[in-house]
Amino acid sequence: MGTALVGRLGRWLDLGLGLAVGHVASIPDARVLHYGSGMPAFDPASLLLAWYDRDRRVLPWRYAPGEAADPYHVWLSEVMLQQTTVAAVIPYFQAFIRRWPRVGDLAAAATEEVMAAWAGLGYYARARNLHACAKLVAEWRGGRFPEDEAGLRQLPGIGDYTAAAIAAIAFGHRAVVVDGNVERVMARMFAVTDPLPAAKPRLKELAATLTPDDRAGDYAQAVMDLGATICTPRSPACGLCPWRPGCRAQALGLAESLPAKVEKAERPTRRGVVFWLTAPDGSVLLRRRPPKGLLGGMMEFPSTDWRDAAWSLDEAAPSAPLAPKSWRLLPGLVTHTFTHFHLELTVAAGRTPAQPAVRGVWCPLDRLEEQALPTLMRKVARHALAKAY
């Protein structure tokens, strides 16, 4: 790149984007920014769509150009993708559409089945809301999703991001789709140094200035793909970026340091004792957690509370599902990290002569996989099966 071009780019960055950052609303058409007379226009949407048409990723919920999107598939994938990586979602998405091909099929399923199918994907309120939403759409709307953001936004589990994404991707409506990728891309494009989450409204305004009227769905997916594959959190591949000529952070050497974020609180460690109670027929005691809160509606092995201080067996015993002759503390710990705390569980193993009447359900060991057991409880089962037999 010659010195002259660098100079003109620098001028464009200062005059063009500098103006755009400070006075977005006053720019007649911020989507086409000019960096000096005689220079071609920098048209972000066109450049990005050209890149997308060339390098588009193939994903199970994505359709070939010109093919109509299935709103059910778009909705299901978007809910699964909330705070969840593409790699983690793919097998769950395929299992769900194979088992429940249409939204009416999902609506007709039992909530427990949906929870069990969701087990391992995390954020289990999503599964509850997913099923509630499917029932609303199937029973009150003839299986058709609302097409506009406002209508979508009223459904359980659909917030600002997901409503915009479905409106754009499934129905082709212009919508300003802002997820974590878009926030990062905008923070860099416009060199926004204010930390998240306070900067969110500003980043959405900036995203709106770049969002075109046409090809709404392709554009939305293109920005997110850009963030996922090129404008990555660490080591962004600026050399491959179609928006490099307009990226203020890249020009300033700030790309990798943006977006700024407020520090997160330290994660405390909590501790508990979990009871692995087996009967002579080879079944183990499970119970269902309360419908809301941590792991809400999922199955678990009975346990004490999870608190800061460690437990002695005597302290833990009153929390046990029953009082057998003896609980045996298994060696080792089951550790798991949630969003906001670490957990260390000690497993206490016990046997009962028969299946006594206790709260919960007895599950054969070879059928544990079918249960709505979150990953933490699968770790407990693996630990108990390895140490107790």
Add this chain to the structure above:
DNA sequence: CAAGCGTGGCA
């Protein structure tokens, strides 16, 4: 509206 809410991969 800040906090609560999972999990796995990666540096």
Add this chain to the structure above:
DNA sequence: TTGCCAAGCTT
């Protein structure tokens, strides 16, 4: 090993 991060929503 530890911390960060991922196509956020709800209360």
